[in-house]
Amino acid sequence: MSKQKNGFLKIIDFFSERIPFYNLNFEHMVTEKEVPVHRMSWAYYTGGLTLLFFLIQLVTGVFLLFYYQPTVSDAHASVEYITFFVKSGFLIRNLHTWSSSCMILCLLVHLITSFAMKAFARPREITWISGAMLLMITFAFGFTGYLLPWHQIAVNATKVVLQSIEEAGHYLPGALAALPSYIKEIIQGEVSVGQATLSRFYALHVVILPLLFMGVIGLHLLMVQLHGMSKGVDEPAKKSEKFFPFFILKDFWLWGVVFLIVFILALCLPFESFYSYPLFEAYDALGSTPDGIKPEWYFYFVYYPLEILPFWVVMLGMTVAGAGIFFVPWIFKNTSRKVLSIIAWIMAAYLIVITLFGQLIYEMFKGPK
Amino acid sequence: MRLFVIIISAALIQVTTAFAHPEFQRYSKEVSGRSVNCAVCHRHSDGPEGLKPGQIGSLDQDELNALGLARQALKPGAGAQSPILNEFGNSILNQLGKEKISELKQRPELLAGSLSKTSDLDGDGIPDVEEFKDGTHPLNSLDGHPWKLFKNNLGKNWFDILMIVLATGSGLYGLQNMLLWLSLKAHREE
Numbered sequence: 386m387s388k389q390k391n392g393f394l395k396i397i398d399f400f401s402e403r404i405p406f407y408n409l410n411f412e413h414m415v416t417e418k419e420v421p422v423h424r425m426s427w428a429y430y431t432g433g434l435t436l437l438f439f440l441i442q443l444v445t446g447v448f449l450l451f452y453y454q455p456t457v458s459d460a461h462a463s464v465e466y467i468t469f470f471v472k473s474g475f476l477i478r479n480l481h482t483w484s485s486s487c488m489i490l491c492l493l494v495h496l497i498t499s500f501a502m503k504a505f506a507r508p509r510e511i512t513w514i515s516g517a518m519l520l521m522i523t524f525a526f527g528f529t530g531y532l533l534p535w536h537q538i539a540v541n542a543t544k545v546v547l548q549s550i551e552e553a554g555h556y557l558p559g560a561l562a563a564l565p566s567y568i569k570e571i572i573q574g575e576v577s578v579g580q581a582t583l584s585r586f587y588a589l590h591v592v593i594l595p596l597l598f599m600g601v602i603g604l605h606l607l608m609v610q611l612h613g614m615s616k617g618v619d620e621p622a623k624k625s626e627k628f629f630p631f632f633i634l635k636d637f638w639l640w641g642v643v644f645l646i647v648f649i650l651a652l653c654l655p656f657e658s659f660y661s662y663p664l665f666e667a668y669d670a671l672g673s674t675p676d677g678i679k680p681e682w683y684f685y686f687v688y689y690p691l692e693i694l695p696f697w698v699v700m701l702g703m704t705v706a707g708a709g710i711f712f713v714p715w716i717f718k719n720t721s722r723k724v725l726s727i728i729a730w731i732m733a734a735y736l737i738v739i740t741l742f743g744q745l746i747y748e749m750f751k752g753p754k
Numbered sequence: 755m756r757l758f759v760i761i762i763s764a765a766l767i768q769v770t771t772a773f774a775h776p777e778f779q780r781y782s783k784e785v786s787g788r789s790v791n792c793a794v795c796h797r798h799s800d801g802p803e804g805l806k807p808g809q810i811g812s813l814d815q816d817e818l819n820a821l822g823l824a825r826q827a828l829k830p831g832a833g834a835q836s837p838i839l840n841e842f843g844n845s846i847l848n849q850l851g852k853e854k855i856s857e858l859k860q861r862p863e864l865l866a867g868s869l870s871k872t873s874d875l876d877g878d879g880i881p882d883v884e885e886f887k888d889g890t891h892p893l894n895s896l897d898g899h900p901w902k903l904f905k906n907n908l909g910k911n912w913f914d915i916l917m918i919v920l921a922t923g924s925g926l927y928g929l930q931n932m933l934l935w936l937s938l939k940a941h942r943e944e
Contacts, residue, residue, distance in 0.1 A: 416940055468896065475896070630937040634930055641926045648918055653907035655896040661789035662891040666799055673800055676789040 402508045405611050414610040418628035423618045428498035431491055432609070433636045434643060435519075436602070438488030441647070442526075443595065445481040453533070455587040457580050460535035461667040480651040485527060487647060489683045492523055493736065500713065501729035503722050504615035510714040512608040515601050517710045522598050527681055529590040532583060538664035541678040543586075544578050549691065549700075556697045619722050686736055689743035693750050775855065776801075778886075781862035786889025794891060795843030802838040813837055828853045841875050842882060842892045879906030 408414065420429060452471055454463040467474040496516065499505065505513035532543045547569050554565040574581025616622070626632055657665055663675035680688050690699045709716065717725060739746070775795070783790040793799035797808025805811035813821060817837040824836035824844075829851040835844055846855065849869055858865050866883040873882045875892055880902050882892040891897040908915070 627937075630933040634933055637929055637933075638926055641922045645919060645922055649908075649915055652911050652914065654900060654904040657896060658890075658898055658900045658903050661889065662894060662897040663789050663791040663793065663799060665897075666793065672806075673791075675791060 403511050404608075405508075408611045413613075415629045418610070418613055419625040420614050420628050420632045421617060421622035422624040422626055423620075423622045425498065425502055425617045428495075428502060428617070429614060429632075430636060430639055431495035431498060433640065435488055435491040435495055436606075437640045437643065438484045438491060438647075439598065439602070441480060441484040441644070442488060445477050445484070446591065446595075448477045449481060450591060455533070455583055457535060457583055457668075460533060460583060464534045464536075475655075476652055479655055480647065482656040483647050483651045485530065486656070486681075486683070487643075489523055489527060492520055493683075496520060497729045497733050499615075500717075500732075501722070501726045502615060502617040503717075503720075503725055504617065505714040505717070506615070507714070507718075509608065509612055509615060512605060512612065513714050514711055515605040515608065517713075518601050519598065519605060520710070521707075522594055522601065524683070526590065526594050526598070527683060529586040529594065531681055532578075532586045533590060534665075535583065535668050536665045537668055537675050538660070538678055540578055540668040541674055542680045543582070545678065546680065546684075547573055547578065549696075552696055553700050556700065682740055685740045685743045689739050689747055692747055775859055777859045777862045778865055781865070782886055782889050785863075785887055788889030790889045793840070794886070795839055795846065797838055797840050797843075808838060810838060825852070827851060830854070840893055845869075845873060845875065845882070878903060879910070 420426070449467060452463055452467045452474070454460055464478070467478055469475070471477075499513070499516065528543075528546065532539045550565050550572070551569045552565070554562045557564065572582070572585065574585050614628075661675065661677055664677060666675075679685075687699065687703055690702075776792075779790050779792060779794060782794060791799045792801035796802055798804065798806050800806070800809070802810050810821070820835055820837050824834040824839070824847065826832075827834035827847055830849055832848060832851065834847055836847060839847065846865075846869065850858070854868065858868065866887050869883045869886075871881055871883060874880065875882055876885075876895040878895040878898050880888070880890070880898045884902070885892040885898060888899045888902075890899060896903075
């Protein structure tokens with residue numbers, strides 16, 4: 386009985402330390418909150434930028450909903466209509482596309498810097514886990530949103546990804562081998578990528594994922610405010626600044642500057658101009674498939690290894706990394722910030738190299754594609 | 755009978771392939787390094803042969819007549835409107851004529867030099883000949899060399915950019931003053 390009580394008390398202690406509701410007051414969370422000033426202080430702004438891009442996504446996404454038609458017969462035409470005939474439609478759509486990429490970029494930088502700063506250390510485990518969940522949801526946003534314009538690259542790239550899920554079954558034992566096929570069918574909704582798939586991706590992209598994201602980001606922000614900013618560096622900070630109004634003000638000014646940059650990019654540089662035009666023609670199941678079908682750049686870190694290395698090696702690596710990200714606070718509990726920084730640099734270098742030079746590396750191993 | 759079928763089939767193949775010029779598409783693809791398909795000049799991205807919209811098999815009688823007229827446009831300036839070509843394809847046909855186009859098939863690199871340097875059918879600020887060499891679509895104002903598009907659009911939209919800079923700056927200035935006032939008020943109340 387006493388052992389049970391002990392266990393129960395331990396759980397209560399665990400959560401009261403991780404969720405300090407006694408800090409849930411205006412003074413602690415706003416007026417008295419201090420932000421340490423040190424060489425890594427810039428990293429505190431990356432989370433706010435991710436939030437800014439999410440807000441841009443939300444607003445532009447709602448505008449796009451006014452005109453978008455989620456049917457295989459009309460989806461592409463409705464996107465063309467938005468782009469060429471709706472007043473400012475091109476700007477809204479391009480802003481949505483640019484800010485989706487920026488959101489993922491900021492989220493990755495935020496994740497890597499938080500890791501290097503050991504911002505996941507006790508008692509901030511829930512902040513880290515909610516952040517990892519936000520990363521997964523954001524990737525799901527990217528994946529589901531990619532299909533919606535129903536053009537060649539969208540449909541063909543989705544087919545490739547779903548095929549990869551099914552392929553994982555070949556490496557699983559016994560009854561488990563059927564599981565990936567089953568998952569693929571659930572996602573796809575029919576024998577091939579079609580109307581059922583588009584409807585599912587649409588529902589996920591515009592309802593389920595935004596609701597999930599808002600819930601998890603609410604938790605994430607609450608945790609950040611309850612615990613305050615993490616220390617970030619080993620040496621004690623010589624200075625700190627008031628969260629309100631100074632840090633918030635700097636955050637807003639940064640938001641303003643970044644918004645202007647993204648607005649100018651969206652107004653002057655169509656995101657699609659980086660790709661060949663045949664990729665954006667309406668998907669035609671009976672027509673020829675254009676060259677250069679690829680997922681979005683933020684999936685290159687898994688796409689190129691899949692093209693170069695044996696499938697099982699990549700799937701195993703990604704599954705371990707994907708699951709491992711949630712256990713970071715316990716795996717790296719006793720690791721110093723110096724070692725974490727080295728690991729963070731290696732992660733960043735891998736992501737940069739594979740994203741920028743993935744095609745070259747592929748051609749080095751497999752010849753021109 | 756068999757010979758007749760062979761002759762008819764050969765004639766049909768000749769008719770349907772006579773106006774496809776993949777040499778230009780291949781050249782554009784080579785020099786730009788981008789994926790280019792038949793849609794650069796044709797109405798359908800798979801080219802003129804077939805039954806889909808914009809392909810020979812889908813044409814009605816009026817369109818077949820227009821196609822016949824376009825095929826007779828041997829010299830420049832005939833004003834032909836081939837139903838299997840898009841605006842850029844017809845513009846090439848009318849600027850050069852079929853004879854010259856056939857000649858250029860052997861030297862596709864000379865096509866760009868033979869066309870108007872100023873024509874910009876999609877109005878994106880990049881001349882059609884440059885788009886041909888860049889492997890981008892001359893009829894899609896959102897498709898173009900990224901840097902050239904950015905430069906042109908920046909020049910075109912300078913007023914909108916100025917307005918958004920002013921609006922954002924003013925908004926932030928107001929927000930800053932509001933937050934500072936709130937902070938002062940909170941301190942005074944303490």
